[in-house]
Amino acid sequence: MQPEADSERRELMRQAACVAGAWLACGAAPSPVLGAARAHPRSLLVDARGDALPASRLATGEAYLFNYPYTVSPVFLLVLDRAVEPAELVTEDKRRYAAPAGVGPKRSIVAFSAICAHKLMYPTPEVSFIGLRKGSRGEPAQVIHCCGDDSRYDPQHGARVLAGPAPQPLAAVLLEWDAASDRLHAVGTRGGELFDAFFDKYAVKLELENGSGQRKPSGDTTVVRPAASFSRNWRSCPA
Numbered sequence: 001m002q003p004e005a006d007s008e009r010r011e012l013m014r015q016a017a018c019v020a021g022a023w024l025a026c027g028a029a030p031s032p033v034l035g036a037a038r039a040h041p042r043s044l045l046v047d048a049r050g051d052a053l054p055a056s057r058l059a060t061g062e063a064y065l066f067n068y069p070y071t072v073s074p075v076f077l078l079v080l081d082r083a084v085e086p087a088e089l090v091t092e093d094k095r096r097y098a099a100p101a102g103v104g105p106k107r108s109i110v111a112f113s114a115i116c117a118h119k120l121m122y123p124t125p126e127v128s129f130i131g132l133r134k135g136s137r138g139e140p141a142q143v144i145h146c147c148g149d150d151s152r153y154d155p156q157h158g159a160r161v162l163a164g165p166a167p168q169p170l171a172a173v174l175l176e177w178d179a180a181s182d183r184l185h186a187v188g189t190r191g192g193e194l195f196d197a198f199f200d201k202y203a204v205k206l207e208l209e210n211g212s213g214q215r216k217p218s219g220d221t222t223v224v225r226p227a228a229s230f231s232r233n234w235r236s237c238p239a
Helices: 003-025 195-201 203-210
Strands: 038-046 063-067 074-079 087-090 096-099 109-113 130-134 142-146 151-154 160-163 172-178 183-190 221-223
Touching (some): 063 221, 096 183, 109 183, 195 203
Parallel strands (some): 038 221
Antiparallel strands (some): 074 109, 109 172, 142 151, 172 183
């Protein structure tokens, strides 16, 4: 394990401990706490050529996609315009957790599951109803918006639900950033995972598209691509 990775893991644990301490202080201790990362493989984020993708190459305000923790479960990778602080959030089944702070040189890089928490819509090569859009009506500058049900999430605050029928925030994907190499790794998840429901709902579709073993872990590397070029049809949402 690299010293930088150890430091990142200690920081994630510190964030969770701070949030848990705040809940205890106000008499609202979480039960159970989802502060710790869920166990998933550590995957290096790479470009289309298979080379490590430097964090500095990512454009602010643009959405990217990679698959994690499974080879067919999509994740949004975002570089926001300011630093992201950890956020106190709650899952649909009332479990509290600490959404992680941003990483990278400006602590503004975050990642969230691209599976909508309402109807489990997700980006496919054919069409995507969920994506990063400009905020409106007093919302943050950018929101993750699912046109299928008009659910809107705030990536600046752990992908919390801003509007719509989504019952919980998007699950956070934990990132590690190595300042020396400028590399990014996905190392786990935090929050309300929906992978069981996702694979149950789309079992036949995923089987036809990807063959058997659709729950295969993403492995040592996972390819990052611009979200705008992933789907042939990105549905525009009403303002």
